[in-house]
Amino acid sequence: MSHVFHPGHHALHGITVVLETHGAETFVGRFDSEDTEGVHMLDVGVHDGGAAVSKEEYIRRSAKFGIRADRKHLVVPKDAVARITPLGELGG
């Protein structure tokens, strides 16, 4: 990440990310912060493993058409986080 504009915040603060969990859910939204509760995300789209579209297709659509926010604020426990990737790096 080449530009960090919020001194004192996490490097990903304000960045739209794809958060993959160890479970069936994947979250796409703005990374806000990380604390003892976990990762706080804002305006979050949720993909469940049982959905009609695949995770890859869901991410591709989110990159192209934007994120349909299912949750205004979401906290993902740290131990549930498998990988966090800026959506902008995944292209569209």
Next chain:
Amino acid sequence: MPYNSALVAPMREEMTRMGIQELTTAAAVDAALGDQRGTMLVFVNSVCGCAAGNARPALRLALEHGVKPRQLATVFAGQDLEATARARQYFSDYQPSSPSMALLRDGEVVHFVHRHQIEGRSPQSIAADLTSAFDRHFGAAV
């Protein structure tokens, strides 16, 4: 709740100094976009420093390019709520984010730049993508 108007005034002025028409009411949006012909860019402005702080200078750089939209307009998300909501109705295939940019040709969105395509990038890099989109979509129209 909108920020103090004095705080956002420089962000508005950064746009109007580029010759971009500021749309602050739904009626103004309809007048500009209702029967839009030719090429147009709509910039959804934002107070967000990490994204809009680079998107505005990126647009300024991109507008130095030979090929560019003939019409330029802006709405301010989180400030001019009615105007922003109305503008988003004209590109409703795309989920709202700010800052963002819609490129239109004869009323149709031909390219959309989301917030996630702006975050963490330099103005030069964003401008390069924008001018590429100008060439691709507006090259024959200007």
